[in-house]
Amino acid sequence: MSKARIALDLKTREDFAALSLHEKNEYLQDVARRVMEARGQTFEPLSKEALSRLRRFYSRRSMADLKLEDTADEGLREALRRFSDAIRTSEVRKVLEHELPSAPRRISREPPADDAQLMFFVPSVHDAPVKDDFNLMDIAPFALSKSAGEGIIRYELKDAIITIEGGAETGLATAYDYDIVINMISFLAEETRQYHIADAKGLKPSLPPRTYRPAAAEILKFCRRELGGKQYEDLEGALDRLQATRVKITNLRSDGKDKGRRETEAFPLIGRYKVVSRTSQDRIDQIEIDIPQWVYEGVVKPHGKPSILTLNRDYFLIARPIAKVIYRLARKAAGDGEARYSLTEVRKRSGSKLPPGKFRQAIVEIVESAKVSPLPDYDLSLEDGKTDMILVMKRRLPASPLQAVAV
Structure with a gap:
């Protein structure tokens, strides 16, 4: 603006x-x-x-x-x-x-040119599937930075310890890099939906392929980004970080038999990727991405419903990483109702390295900004708790039929 x-x-x-x-x-x-x-x-x-x-x-x-x-x-x-x-x-x-009091920063950016027309040609947006009863939407599987993050993010939750570690050369994947994972999962979910439709008709279709082959422009359009030279350059770096970033989950649950046993598993955000072709301007063009086993098994379920949640398409327009985290928490915990988290818990689940005081200030600023530039689907407010401030995330009432817009 x-x-x-x-x-x-x-x-x-x-x-x-x-x-x-x-x-x-x-x-x-x-x-x-x-x-x-x-x-x-x-x-x-x-x-x-x-x-x-x-x-x-x-x-x-x-x-x-x-x-x-x-x-x-x-x-x-x-x-x-x-x-x-x-x-x-x-x-x-x-x-x-x-x-004078400063004007609140907008939470979301403006959509790119021709965005409205493009939205008719993309599938529903889905986030990561549940993995061993653990949902990646409970935490931020990425760094809260606009460039590559450094170090290791460690989450100590009730039933699991999760670490997110980036590559030595590439660093951690960012919130914007993770949009590509959402793109991959969403197209796999659509392929799975089409598979079940064909299977119900008795057509004996093949299961969706384990390799995702998009054009770079298709990824950028899906993630609602401009199609400029810098966006194409950034895409290859994002793929490097995603391929190198690994999620490690140590399950602390006990089934009563092996109380001292802890099951640990590590997996990448995306598998191997390959730039199949480039344009005459040497821009990345056709891409091939191996879908990790944990994603494929979580989405492609011939018998049962995939354990994935849909996201608002405006998620991609959220310009601040911490606001992306808040939306994902709200979508997972609040659903169609309301969820409450202490700011200590939000900071814990976001992986933020800000001191508690500065993190609180950042959340207060986002809540104020949301009054002018609302978060998709959810209204935000803060309440005083016994020992900490409480972030309240409440599902916004849907628009009336006259206001609703079909996507």
């Missing part, structure tokens, strides 16, 4: 100095109101401290250094005076912007 241009027409230093204290405060509050209205924000009056700082700054610049009385040329003298006022006006704007 572009910032609105604000014509403040600030008073000169001399005119401002002539005002009484009450008039100065009223004037500054009025300027603040105009700025916030231009931003589309609700006006919040400036505090006494902010007013005091603005009054001092507005008047403090001395014109003595210009020595206008020693300037014989009247035109030059007037030009210097206007120049001084212009500098002061610019600086007052900056100070005023600093004192």
Whole structure:
């Protein structure tokens, strides 16, 4: 979103100095109101401290250094005076912007061009299947960064210990890299759906293939990204990180027989991948991705329903990794109702490396942003708990039939 241009027409230093204290405060509050209205924000009056700082700054610049009385040329003298006022006006704007509450950052970005038409040609969006009764939607199987993450993420949950480890050279897969995993699972789920339809008709179809062969452009379109050169370059790096990132689950459940035994299994987010072809501009074109066994077995079930959840297509437009985590938690835990997590638990399940205080600040900011730029499907709010703040994720009421849009 572009910032609105604000014509403040600030008073000169001399005119401002002539005002009484009450008039100065009223004037500054009025300027603040105009700025916030231009931003589309609700006006919040400036505090006494902010007013005091603005009054001092507005008047403090001395014109003595210009020595206008020693300037014989009247035109030059007037030009210097206007120049001084212009500098002061610019600086007052900056100070005023600093004192005003900042506009909340949008949670989601705008969809790419031709997005509406493209959405008719992609299957439903699905996240990872349940693996040994453990759901990857309970945690973030990726780094909360826009570039490759470092180190190992360790989750200690009630029934399992999960570690997410990236490659030594590539680092951890990111939240944006993981969109490709969702793309792969979604197309496998659609192939499985078509298989069951054909099987019910007695056509004796073959099971879906264990290799996914998309074009790079198809992945970008599905993930609702632009089709620029940088997006194609980033895609290959994302595949490298996904192939190198491994999930390790140590199951702590006991069946009563082998109480001391712990079953551990490790698996990649994607299997082997191959760039089959490139364009004349040397951009990645056709891709071949081996679907990991844990994904294939979780989705392709000839007898039974796949253990996967659908996601809102707007998930791909969520621009902040922690907001992606919150949506996945809400979709898994709240479903069509409501879920509550302490901020300590959200931080634990997100894998965030932020100190608790800064993490809390980040969540508060997201909840405020969600009032202007809502999270898909769910409303967010914060409540005071006994020892911690509680994040409330509540399913938003569906649009009325007249407002609903078919996808």
